Amino acid sequence: MATYATRMGWRASGEMLKSSSIYRKTLQNVPVYLSVPSSTIIHTQRRSLFVLPLGIDVGLFGVAAYFTTKLKRPDPENVSHIFGPEHGSKEGDSHPERILKCIAHRGAGLDAPENTLEAFKYCLERDCNFVELDVRTSKDGQLVLLHDRGLERLTGANISNVQAMDWESLKSFDVGAKHPNREHFRDVRLCLLEEAIDYLLANKVKMIIDIKGEDKQMVNGIVQTFASNPVLYKYAVVTSFNPFMLYQIRKRDPEIVGALTCSGDGRLAGAP
Numbered sequence: 001m002a003t004y005a006t007r008m009g010w011r012a013s014g015e016m017l018k019s020s021s022i023y024r025k026t027l028q029n030v031p032v033y034l035s036v037p038s039s040t041i042i043h044t045q046r047r048s049l050f051v052l053p054l055g056i057d058v059g060l061f062g063v064a065a066y067f068t069t070k071l072k073r074p075d076p077e078n079v080s081h082i083f084g085p086e087h088g089s090k091e092g093d094s095h096p097e098r099i100l101k102c103i104a105h106r107g108a109g110l111d112a113p114e115n116t117l118e119a120f121k122y123c124l125e126r127d128c129n130f131v132e133l134d135v136r137t138s139k140d141g142q143l144v145l146l147h148d149r150g151l152e153r154l155t156g157a158n159i160s161n162v163q164a165m166d167w168e169s170l171k172s173f174d175v176g177a178k179h180p181n182r183e184h185f186r187d188v189r190l191c192l193l194e195e196a197i198d199y200l201l202a203n204k205v206k207m208i209i210d211i212k213g214e215d216k217q218m219v220n221g222i223v224q225t226f227a228s229n230p231v232l233y234k235y236a237v238v239t240s241f242n243p244f245m246l247y248q249i250r251k252r253d254p255e256i257v258g259a260l261t262c263s264g265d266g267r268l269a270g271a272p
Contacts, residue, residue, distance in 0.1 A: 069247075071247070071250050071251060071254050072254035072255075073254070074233075074254065074255050074256065074257045074258075075233070075255060077234075078233050078234050078255070078257055079257055081234045081235075082206055082234065082235065082236070082237055082257060083100055083237075084098040084099050084100045085098055085099060087099060100130060102128055102130065103130045103131065103132055103208065104119075104123045104128045104130065104131045104132065105132050106119070106132060106133065106134065106147060107119030107120050107122070107123055107131050107132075107133060108122055108123050108126075108128070108131075110180075111181065112179075112181065112184075112185055113154075113175050113176035113179045113182075113185050113188040114147065114154075114175075115133050115134055115145040115146060115147060115175075115190075115191075116145070116175060116176070116188050116189070116190070116191055117191050117195065117196065117199055118176070118185050118188050119131075120196065120199060120200060120205070123205070124203055124205065129203075129204065129205050129206060130205065130206045130207070130208075131200065131205060131206075131207050131208070132207070132208040132210060133145055133193075133196060133207060133208070133209060133210065134146060134147040134210045134211075134212055135193050135209060135210070135211050135212060135218070135222075136149070136162060136163065136212045136213050136218075137163060137213055137215055137217045137218050137221065138162060138163065138165060138166055138167045138170055139163060139164055139165055139166045140166040140167055141217045141221065142166075142167040142192055143192060143193035143194070143218070143221045143222075143225070144162065144167065144170060144190055144191075144192060144193070145190060145191050145192070145193060145196055146162060146190060146212070147212065149161055149162065149163075149212070150162060151170075151173055151175070153178070154173075154175040154176075154177070154178060154179075155173045155174060155175055155177050155178065156177060156178055157173060163213065163215070167192070170190055171189050171190055172189075173189070173190065174187055174188060174189070175188050175189065175190055176188030193209070193221070193225060194225065197225065197229060197232065197236075200235075201229065201231060201232070201235060204235075205235075206235050206236065207235060207236045207237075208236070208237055208239055209222070209236055209237070209238050209239065210239045210240065210261060211238060211239070211240045211245060211249075214242055214244075214245055218245070219245065219248045219249055219252065222238060222249050222256075223249060223252045223253050223256075226253060226255075226256055227253070233255055233256065233257070236257070237257040237258065237259055238256055238257070238258045238259075239258070239259045239260070239261045240258075240260065240261060241260070241261045241262075243260055246258045246259075246260065
């Protein structure tokens with residue numbers, strides 16, 4: 001009786017499958033495993049690709065990307081030498097002179113023409129030994145200290161893109177012409193990064209080099225600058241709003257200390 005009922009059940013199931021619109025598609029060209037120790041024939045769909053469960057493939061890709069793009073960390077001693085000990089730490093209490101007290105943004109740009117040797121001299125005269133400066137590239141690949149893309153704000157000249165001009169042309173402009181304290185700073189010129197570094201290192205001034213622009217000349221120039229001045233690894237950190245620019249620089253030279261620059265509300269440039 002039980003055997004008869006079972007057979008009738010299988011027949012009913014078979015009739016339902018045959019009446020279904022997907023029956024032929026489901027059973028078409030599928031392998032049959034006759035070796036299974038059962039009176040039931042098992043039909044399985046053929047799979048041409050090996051597919052990982054959703055999430056595992058993404059995770060494996062992420063792990064592979066991490067180890068592929070991971071960079072060596074810079075020397076911790078260099079990082080410590082640049083930024084000094086933390087306030088309240090044992091080292092800070094033992095050596096209070098090493099604690100970072102202030103950083104002159106653009107070389108105290110409100111008091112002196114920004115990003116110039118005159119500004120850095122002004123900082124030194126007031127015992128400020130840490131400055132931030134901005135760097136752009138000229139048409140001929142020189143690394144020039146300049147924050148803005150153009151010269152309108154500093155000079156009044158109708159120049160919107162300094163990257164279209166060579167260094168010989170750029171250095172002819174007086175970048176202190178419109179400064180509030182221009183009577184104290186006359187005939188101030190742009191300077192090259194190498195000139196600023198020579199002066200700052202000679203006076204043991206630490207620096208933040210904030211790179212502007214996204215060109216290959218900048219990457220090459222920064223890497224070459226550090227290679228030519230090994231002591232710079234202990235005195236300078238390279239910053240950028242663009243994480244890809246920073247990655248390219250540190251990929252070429254992982255010993256360079258780098259940091260991302262954020263806007264006042266903590267967002268990266270261009271973030272919504």
